[in-house]
Structure formats: C-alpha cells, structure tokens
Amino acid sequence: MKVIWNSKLVEREDVKIDMEDRGYQFADGLYEVIRVYNGILFTATQHVERLFTGAKKIELILPFTKEELIQLLKELIQENQIETGNIYLQVTRGVSSPRNHAYPEAEFTTPIFTATTTIVPRNLKMMKNGIKVITLPDMRWLHCDIKSISLLGNIMAKHEAHKKGKDEAILYRGNDVTECSASNISIIKNNILYTHPDGNLILPGITKAVILETARKTGMIVKEETFSLKELKEADEVFASSTTMEAMPVVEIDNELVGDGKRGPVVQLLQELYVAQIESECGLIH
Ligand SMILES: Cc1ncc(COP(=O)(O)O)c(C=O)c1O
Numbered sequence: 116m117k118v119i120w121n122s123k124l125v126e127r128e129d130v131k132i133d134m135e136d137r138g139y140q141f142a143d144g145l146y147e148v149i150r151v152y153n154g155i156l157f158t159a160t161q162h163v164e165r166l167f168t169g170a171k172k173i174e175l176i177l178p179f180t181k182e183e184l185i186q187l188l189k190e191l192i193q194e195n196q197i198e199t200g201n202i203y204l205q206v207t208r209g210v211s212s213p214r215n216h217a218y219p220e221a222e223f224t225t226p227i228f229t230a231t232t233t234i235v236p237r238n239l240k241m242m243k244n245g246i247k248v249i250t251l252p253d254m255r256w257l258h259c260d261i262k263s264i265s266l267l268g269n270i271m272a273k274h275e276a277h278k279k280g281k282d283e284a285i286l287y288r289g290n291d292v293t294e295c296s297a298s299n300i301s302i303i304k305n306n307i308l309y310t311h312p313d314g315n316l317i318l319p320g321i322t323k324a325v326i327l328e329t330a331r332k333t334g335m336i337v338k339e340e341t342f343s344l345k346e347l348k349e350a351d352e353v354f355a356s357s358t359t360m361e362a363m364p365v366v367e368i369d370n371e372l373v374g375d376g377k378r379g380p381v382v383q384l385l386q387e388l389y390v391a392q393i394e395s396e397c398g399l400i401h
Pocket residue numbers: 148269294295296297298299317318319320321322323356357358359
C-alpha cells in the first residue's frame with residue numbers, strides 16, 4: 116500500500132521524517148480521519164474544512180488548497196483500492212532546528228504532510244450490541260476544538276477504559292459531560308436529543324453534525340446543551356459518535372445498564388438515517 120508524503124504517493128519505507136520535526140518533538144500538528152465507503156470519501160469537504168479551521172487557529176499555513184488535498188486523497192484511495200476503510204492524515208509544522216518552543220517564521224519551515232489508508236469494515240455487530248463505557252474527569256486542555264495530534268489526555272482516558280475491560284471513556288468537567296476520549300456523546304431523554312454544544316471543550320464532530328442534521332429533518336427535537344453526569348445516567352438512550360463508530364449505542368456506563376441494556380429505538384433510527392446519508396454520497400453500502 117502506498118502512503119502520501121508531502122505531495123507524492125510513495126512506498127512507506129521511502130518516507131523520511133526529520134527527528135526534529137515539530138510534530139515529533141512538540142505534537143505541533145493536526146490530523147483527520149476520513150471514512151471511505153465504496154471507494155468514495157464520505158464528508159470529505161467537512162473534514163478538510165475542519166483541518167483548515169484548525170490550521171488557522173494554530174497559525175499553520177497548509178501547503179495545499181482544499182481542492183488539491185481532496186484530489187491527493189482520492190488518488191491514494193484509488194491507488195490502494197480502498198473500498199471500505201479509513202484515511203488517516205496529518206500535517207505538522209515541519210522542522211525547526213535547534214529545538215525551540217516558539218513557532219518558527221512560516222518562510223523558514225515547510226509543513227510535513229502524511230496520509231495512510233487502512234481497510235476497516237463497518238462493525239455491524241458492535242453497532243447493534245453497543246459499547247460499554249466508564250466515566251472519567253476530563254483532564255485535557257482547553258482547546259479540544261482543535262484536532263491536534265497531541266492526544267495524551269485522550270489516550271490516557273481510553274487506556275483507563277481498556278484496563279477496566281470497557282470500550283470508551285465518557286469525560287466530564289465539573290458536573291458537565293463533554294465528550295468521549297475519541298468520540299462525541301449524546302443522550303436521548305423523552306425523545307429529545309441532548310449533546311454538548313460546540314466550543315472549546317469538545318471536538319466539533321462531523322459525524323455528530325450529520326446525525327443532528329438528519330435528526331432535525333425528521334422533526335426530532337435536538338438541544339445542543341450541556342447535560343450532567345446524573346442526566347447521562349438517567350437517560351433513556353445514549354450514543355457515541357465518530358467517523359469510525361458512526362452512531363454507536365452505549366449500553367452500559369460504570370457497570371450499570373443504560374435502560375434495558377440494549378440498543379434503543381431512537382438510536383436505531385439515527386443509525387438508519389446515517390446510513391441513508393452515507394448512501395446518498397457513496398452509494399449503497401449493503
Ligand atoms: C475527542 C473526539 N471527539 C469527537 C470525535 C468525533 O469526530 P468525528 O465525528 O469528526 O470523527 C473524535 C474523533 O476522532 C474525537 O477524537
């Protein structure tokens with residue numbers, strides 16, 4: 116399988132990244148994960164838009180236009196013949212030597228861009244049976260809207276969940292539930308969908324945005340409002356959402372069942388609406 120290194124498709128062994136790359140030394144960079152269905156990128160425009168928004172926030176001048184980037188990603192998918200899978204892409208600020216915290220002047224560094232593909236089928240069993248999660252204090256920084264490659268806070272939370280034999284960690288600040296270690300979180304109470312509003316405390320998830328839009332179109336009431344840990348635990352249904360998980364039922368939180376411990380009807384409907392959205396962009400997926 117080929118990878119992208121800057122603007123070229125190359126063999127992975129041929130990629131050479133300097134040990135003083137700021138991504139390696141400072142996690143000074145951004146990433147995206149984009150899903151591919153039927154060999155077609157899903158919601159590519161939104162992902163690329165978020166990358167450009169993040170780049171602006173950290174004053175990183177990207178070495179391509181949005182159109183050039185999408186074109187490059189399409190070439191990689193075609194080259195690697197990815198039907199159902201993921202593209203992981205990241206861009207760092209590049210090399211600054213000697214090591215120095217301050218951003219170097221843009222004209223003295225070249226951002227480094229890489230992308231890889233993996234074949235990943237949809238996890239239909241998990242989407243039906245749901246996941247089990249723990250809750251943890253949100254120990255991350257206050258720029259969670261930036262999809263930074265600096266993910267220590269997130270991976271430590273995921274690791275805690277895995278150590279307890281669970282799939283994901285739902286995070287909270289004070290009393291408010293924010294998001295999960297690698298996904299957004301929403302609850303259903305009395306047929307109303309509640310999810311944390313976008314802002315600096317969560318990543319503005321693209322999957323969440325698609326789900327909220329399709330939910331609103333059906334007439335469902337959607338409230339982008341904070342909810343508490345207590346409300347989370349008393350919800351009728353709970354689901355996590357991300358590019359790779361789509362809308363994922365949460366059936367157990369901190370060893371207690373959510374409802375009857377099975378995927379509920381609202382989440383099932385949201386999953387069906389999400390599939391319809393995928394199919395409208397990428398063609399039939401089953
Ligand atoms: C912390 C966090 N929140 C939310 C999401 C969901 O974002 P998206 O739906 O754009 O994949 C992710 C995905 O990686 C994430 O890492």
